[in-house]
Amino acid sequence: MSGLSLENVTKTFGDFRAVDDVTLHIPNGAFVCMLGPSGCGKTTLLRMIAGLEEPTAGAIMIDGKDITPVPTHKRNFGMVFQSLALFPHLTVGENIAYPLRIRGVAQDEQRKRVEDLLALVQLPGYAGRPVSKLSGGQRQRVAIARALALSPRLFLLDEPLSALDAKLREAMQVELRQLQQKLGVTTIVVTHDQREAMTMADLVVVMGNGRIRQAAPPIEIYRRPADAFVADFIGSTNLLPVETDGGGRAVVLGHVVPGLALPAGVTKGLVSIRPEDVQLSQVADSGLPGRVTFVRDLGGTIETFVDVGGGTTLVAVTTPRQRGDIAAGAEVSVILPAESCVVVQE
Amino acid sequence: MTEIRKKGVSRRTVLASGLAGAGLLAMPAILRAQERSLKVGVYGGYFKDSFDKNIFPEFTKASGIAVESVAEPTGEAWLVQLEQAARAGQAPADLSMMSQVAMLKGQATDLWAPLDLSKMPNSANLLDRFVSKYPDGRVAGIGAVAWYITLVTNTQVYPEAPESWAALWDPANKDRLGLLALVSNSFLLEVTAKTFMGGTDALDTEEGQLKAFEKLAEVKPNVRLWYRDEAQFEQALKSGEIPMGQYYHDVTGLAAADGHPVRSTFPKEGGILDSGSWALSRASQKAEEAHVFIDYMSQPAIQALMSRKVGTAPTVKRELLDLTDEEFAAVASDIEPIIPRYDLYQTKSDWLNQKWTEMIAG
Amino acid sequence: MRREPPRRIADYAPLAFPAAMLVLFFVIPFSTMIAVSFFRRQQGGFYTPDFVLDNYGRFLSAFFGGVLGFSLMLAIMVAVICVAIAFPFTYLLTKSSRRVQIVWLVCLLSILSLSEVIIGFAWSTLFSRTAGITNLLVAVGLMAEPQALLPGFGAVLTAMTYQAMPYTILVLYPALVRLDPTLLEAARTLGASPLRGFFDIIVPALRNTIMATLIMVFVFALGSYLLPQILGRPQHWTLSVHITDQAIYQSNMPFAAAMAVFLVLISLALVGLTLLVGSRREVT
Structure with missing residues (x-):
C-alpha cells in the first residue's frame, strides 16, 4: 500500500497512554492536519513518525515497508519544529545547506540548491544573513526551506505557525498549502488551531485522549462530526439531549423534531446543530419554545442566546439581514432543521 | 588554604596529639597573683602547649615569677615585630625563642640585650655551641631547645641501618628518598660538605658552595619526594613507599615506638642539629627576671625533663644529666653533630635559594 | 513606575556598598601587591619602600620562563581536558531524569567541599605503590606487581582535573539545561547521526559557553599550588608554588609580588587574546 500507514501505534509514558492504538493511512501527496487539544497525543504521534520517539507497540510503514526500527537520520523526513530549531551559529544559507553538507553534496550544487529553496520560500538573497537577524516570519520560511532541502519523503510540521501573529499566520497557512501543492510532498501538520486545519488540510485527523476520534476531509468533519468530542472541538456547536419516542421519532426536550430519526438501535444520544443552522421564529409554531436571554451583536453576525428550558441554552447565529428584530426577553420558537442535525454519542 | 606547611617547628604539631594531649587546654597563660612577671615568646603550637603545661608552672613555683607566654608567629614576622617594637621602646615579649638565622639577623641591629653569664651560674652547664655571641664576644642568646634531623629508613626495606649520609648518593637507592624541599630547612649543603668535602668550612667560599651544589645534584635521581609537608613524608616512610630520607629524630623514634617499621640513624658524619635560642629584647625592662628564667632553664634537671616530656635534645653536657642511655638516645647522640651554617642563610639566602631551586627543579 | 536618572549625590548611594567592597577586597590588596613588587628586598626578610625593577629582573630568566611556560601549559591542559570530559557528560546529564540529575549534582557539590589538601592526599594514596x-x-591479573604512579606529571594532571571537574560541570550545567533540545533533533531529521549532530550543532552553538568555561578552569588551575607539590616532582612545580616559596619560606615579598603580578598580567593577556579571537570569529 503506497503512502504512510500507522498500524496500532501506541506510546506510553509510565502509566500514561499518550498515543493509544492509532491506526491510520495517509495516501501519498496528501496534506494532513492532526488536530486536537493540548495533551491529546498529536505531537507524540508526529515524533514517532519522525523517529524521535519509539512506539511502545505497533508499526509505522512507508509504502508497505516497516520503518519503525529505522533511525531518524536515515528516514529522510523533513521536519519543522515548533521552536523552529534554527542553528544559531550558522547563517541562513548554512542552515539550509546543512543537510546537503552531511550528504556530501558539492559546494556549487549546495549553493544553487540554497538559492532555489530561498526563492521557493520568497527569501531570495538572504543566504548570508545570520539567523538571529531575521523576523519571525522569515525564520519560519528558513525552517521550511531547510526541511525541504533534501526533497523529503514526508514533510512534518509541529505547530509551525504558533509563534506568528494572527495576520501573518493566516497568510502563511495559504502559502504553505500552495507550496505543498506545488511540490506534491506528503505533509503532516500538527496544530491545535482548527481554522488552520480547515484552511490547509485534505484530511483532518481529530485526536483526543491519545486516540483518533475522526479522520475525514475538513468539511465532513464540520458537517458530520463522528462524536460529541469532535462536534464540540471543531467550531462551536449546540449539543442537546435526544431520545426516541415510542414511534421512532427523535424527541429533543419534549418536542418532536420533524424529519429527524435516530440510527437503528440507538434510543438516546445528543443532537449537534451548528449555531448558524438554528432558526428562530417569533411566530409560535411547532418549534421549541424559548426565551431570549441575551443578544450579542457583532456587526457582521448576531448571536442570540435562547433559554429553551431544562437548564439548556441554545445559541443561534444569523446575519442581520436574515433576522428580524428580536430583543432580549422576547419569546421565540426555535426550529432545528433535521438536515442540519447530527446525532452523536458522548 | 592550608596550615600544614610552616617553618621547621611545625613538625611539632605532628606530635601534639600524641604527647601534649590535655596540654592543649592547659594552664591559663597569665598568672596574676605574683608581683614579678615575665613575658616569654614561644613557637606557637606544640612547643607553647608543652611549655605551658610542663615548664612554666614549675618555674613560677620555684622562682615566684609569673610567666605570660606569647605564641610567636612563624617565619621572620616575629623578628620584624620585635625589631619595630624595640625602636618604639616596646617589647611584645621580654624573652623570645628565636631560630639561629633570626638570632644573627637580630644581632645585626643590636636587637638582643647582652646577657650576663655571671648572673646565670647554670650557664656553665651548657655546651659551647648553645651560647650565641656577638662578634665582639657579648652573649646574645642561650640555647632553648634543640632537635636532630637524621637519616631515617624503613626497616622492612632496609634490614641493615645505613651508616653514612653517603647512602643518599648510592645509585642503588634510585627514586627512594624523601628530602626536605628548602635549602634553609634541609641543610643538605652542610651534609654534603661534611660527608664529601671535609667539613662545613668548605662552604666558606662561593666556589665551595658551588662544588657542594654540584655534588648534591647527583642525589637528584634518587629523590622521589622533595617535601614541605612532614606528614606526607612520614606517612610514605611508614608504609615503605619512600623508604629512606631525612627526618626528625625524636618523631621517628616515637613512630618506631608505636610499632611502625621505621628507624632513625645517626650517620657517622653526625645528625643535623638545629636549635632555637632564648634572646632578650633590648626594650625589655625585665632583664633580671629573664636571667632567672634562663638560669632555671639551663639546669640539667630541667633539660632532662624537657628531653623526656617535650622530646628536645638537651643543651647541657651529657655527664650532668640523669638521662638513661635509652632516654638520651631517644633525643640525641654523642656523635659530633653537623651544625648548619646559619651565617650563610643570613648573608646569601637569596643566592642560595635561587641556586637550590634551579638545582632541584631545573 | 519609571526609573529616574540619578541627579544628586545621594542617588548614587546604593552603589556605595559594592564599590566599597570592590575597593576593600580587590583594589587595595592588588594595588598593595603591585606597590610591594617594586620595593627593595632586604636580604633576610625585610623590605623597604622604594622603586626598583630588580624583582622583575630576577624573574626574567630562562629558569622562571620555563616555570611560567610549564604553569600555563598545565593550566591549559587541565582546562581542555576538563571541558572535553565535562561537556558531553553534562549534556548527557541534562538528558537524564530529574532524580539522576539531583544525585549527580549533590555528589559533585560534595566534591567541592573537599579541600585541596584532602584531594592531594587522597590521590597520593591512590597512586601509591603500597596502597594504590x-x-x-x-x-x-592485569599487572605483575604494584607500581607507584607518583610523583609525576600524570598524577598532577589527574588530581587537578579531578579538582576542577565539579566547577566545570556546574558552570556548563545551566547553559546546557537551557539549550533547546530540538536543535539536535532537527539535526537528526536533517540526516545527522546523534554523534555528528552533537559535534556539528550542539558544540558550536555553545561556543561562547565553552570559551568562558575554558577560561574559568584555566584561571582556577593556574592558582593551584598544593597538588603539584604533593603529586609532582620539582620540575612540575608551578609558578604558584614558587610564589608561595618566596612569600612564606624566603620572606621575599617583593619578589613574590613581582611574580604574582606577572602571572596575573599573563593570564589577563591570554584571556583577552582568547576573547579577541572569539569575537573576531563572531563577526565574520
Missing part, C-alpha cells in the same frame, strides 16, 4: 590502584590491577 595498581594493587587492584595486580589482583585482577
Whole structure:
C-alpha cells in the first residue's frame, strides 16, 4: 500500500497512554492536519513518525515497508519544529545547506540548491544573513526551506505557525498549502488551531485522549462530526439531549423534531446543530419554545442566546439581514432543521 | 588554604596529639597573683602547649615569677615585630625563642640585650655551641631547645641501618628518598660538605658552595619526594613507599615506638642539629627576671625533663644529666653533630635559594 | 513606575556598598601587591619602600620562563581536558531524569567541599605503590606487581582535573539545561547521526559557553599550588608554588609580588587574546 500507514501505534509514558492504538493511512501527496487539544497525543504521534520517539507497540510503514526500527537520520523526513530549531551559529544559507553538507553534496550544487529553496520560500538573497537577524516570519520560511532541502519523503510540521501573529499566520497557512501543492510532498501538520486545519488540510485527523476520534476531509468533519468530542472541538456547536419516542421519532426536550430519526438501535444520544443552522421564529409554531436571554451583536453576525428550558441554552447565529428584530426577553420558537442535525454519542 | 606547611617547628604539631594531649587546654597563660612577671615568646603550637603545661608552672613555683607566654608567629614576622617594637621602646615579649638565622639577623641591629653569664651560674652547664655571641664576644642568646634531623629508613626495606649520609648518593637507592624541599630547612649543603668535602668550612667560599651544589645534584635521581609537608613524608616512610630520607629524630623514634617499621640513624658524619635560642629584647625592662628564667632553664634537671616530656635534645653536657642511655638516645647522640651554617642563610639566602631551586627543579 | 536618572549625590548611594567592597577586597590588596613588587628586598626578610625593577629582573630568566611556560601549559591542559570530559557528560546529564540529575549534582557539590589538601592526599594514596590502584590491577591479573604512579606529571594532571571537574560541570550545567533540545533533533531529521549532530550543532552553538568555561578552569588551575607539590616532582612545580616559596619560606615579598603580578598580567593577556579571537570569529 503506497503512502504512510500507522498500524496500532501506541506510546506510553509510565502509566500514561499518550498515543493509544492509532491506526491510520495517509495516501501519498496528501496534506494532513492532526488536530486536537493540548495533551491529546498529536505531537507524540508526529515524533514517532519522525523517529524521535519509539512506539511502545505497533508499526509505522512507508509504502508497505516497516520503518519503525529505522533511525531518524536515515528516514529522510523533513521536519519543522515548533521552536523552529534554527542553528544559531550558522547563517541562513548554512542552515539550509546543512543537510546537503552531511550528504556530501558539492559546494556549487549546495549553493544553487540554497538559492532555489530561498526563492521557493520568497527569501531570495538572504543566504548570508545570520539567523538571529531575521523576523519571525522569515525564520519560519528558513525552517521550511531547510526541511525541504533534501526533497523529503514526508514533510512534518509541529505547530509551525504558533509563534506568528494572527495576520501573518493566516497568510502563511495559504502559502504553505500552495507550496505543498506545488511540490506534491506528503505533509503532516500538527496544530491545535482548527481554522488552520480547515484552511490547509485534505484530511483532518481529530485526536483526543491519545486516540483518533475522526479522520475525514475538513468539511465532513464540520458537517458530520463522528462524536460529541469532535462536534464540540471543531467550531462551536449546540449539543442537546435526544431520545426516541415510542414511534421512532427523535424527541429533543419534549418536542418532536420533524424529519429527524435516530440510527437503528440507538434510543438516546445528543443532537449537534451548528449555531448558524438554528432558526428562530417569533411566530409560535411547532418549534421549541424559548426565551431570549441575551443578544450579542457583532456587526457582521448576531448571536442570540435562547433559554429553551431544562437548564439548556441554545445559541443561534444569523446575519442581520436574515433576522428580524428580536430583543432580549422576547419569546421565540426555535426550529432545528433535521438536515442540519447530527446525532452523536458522548 | 592550608596550615600544614610552616617553618621547621611545625613538625611539632605532628606530635601534639600524641604527647601534649590535655596540654592543649592547659594552664591559663597569665598568672596574676605574683608581683614579678615575665613575658616569654614561644613557637606557637606544640612547643607553647608543652611549655605551658610542663615548664612554666614549675618555674613560677620555684622562682615566684609569673610567666605570660606569647605564641610567636612563624617565619621572620616575629623578628620584624620585635625589631619595630624595640625602636618604639616596646617589647611584645621580654624573652623570645628565636631560630639561629633570626638570632644573627637580630644581632645585626643590636636587637638582643647582652646577657650576663655571671648572673646565670647554670650557664656553665651548657655546651659551647648553645651560647650565641656577638662578634665582639657579648652573649646574645642561650640555647632553648634543640632537635636532630637524621637519616631515617624503613626497616622492612632496609634490614641493615645505613651508616653514612653517603647512602643518599648510592645509585642503588634510585627514586627512594624523601628530602626536605628548602635549602634553609634541609641543610643538605652542610651534609654534603661534611660527608664529601671535609667539613662545613668548605662552604666558606662561593666556589665551595658551588662544588657542594654540584655534588648534591647527583642525589637528584634518587629523590622521589622533595617535601614541605612532614606528614606526607612520614606517612610514605611508614608504609615503605619512600623508604629512606631525612627526618626528625625524636618523631621517628616515637613512630618506631608505636610499632611502625621505621628507624632513625645517626650517620657517622653526625645528625643535623638545629636549635632555637632564648634572646632578650633590648626594650625589655625585665632583664633580671629573664636571667632567672634562663638560669632555671639551663639546669640539667630541667633539660632532662624537657628531653623526656617535650622530646628536645638537651643543651647541657651529657655527664650532668640523669638521662638513661635509652632516654638520651631517644633525643640525641654523642656523635659530633653537623651544625648548619646559619651565617650563610643570613648573608646569601637569596643566592642560595635561587641556586637550590634551579638545582632541584631545573 | 519609571526609573529616574540619578541627579544628586545621594542617588548614587546604593552603589556605595559594592564599590566599597570592590575597593576593600580587590583594589587595595592588588594595588598593595603591585606597590610591594617594586620595593627593595632586604636580604633576610625585610623590605623597604622604594622603586626598583630588580624583582622583575630576577624573574626574567630562562629558569622562571620555563616555570611560567610549564604553569600555563598545565593550566591549559587541565582546562581542555576538563571541558572535553565535562561537556558531553553534562549534556548527557541534562538528558537524564530529574532524580539522576539531583544525585549527580549533590555528589559533585560534595566534591567541592573537599579541600585541596584532602584531594592531594587522597590521590597520593591512590597512586601509591603500597596502597594504590595498581594493587587492584595486580589482583585482577592485569599487572605483575604494584607500581607507584607518583610523583609525576600524570598524577598532577589527574588530581587537578579531578579538582576542577565539579566547577566545570556546574558552570556548563545551566547553559546546557537551557539549550533547546530540538536543535539536535532537527539535526537528526536533517540526516545527522546523534554523534555528528552533537559535534556539528550542539558544540558550536555553545561556543561562547565553552570559551568562558575554558577560561574559568584555566584561571582556577593556574592558582593551584598544593597538588603539584604533593603529586609532582620539582620540575612540575608551578609558578604558584614558587610564589608561595618566596612569600612564606624566603620572606621575599617583593619578589613574590613581582611574580604574582606577572602571572596575573599573563593570564589577563591570554584571556583577552582568547576573547579577541572569539569575537573576531563572531563577526565574520
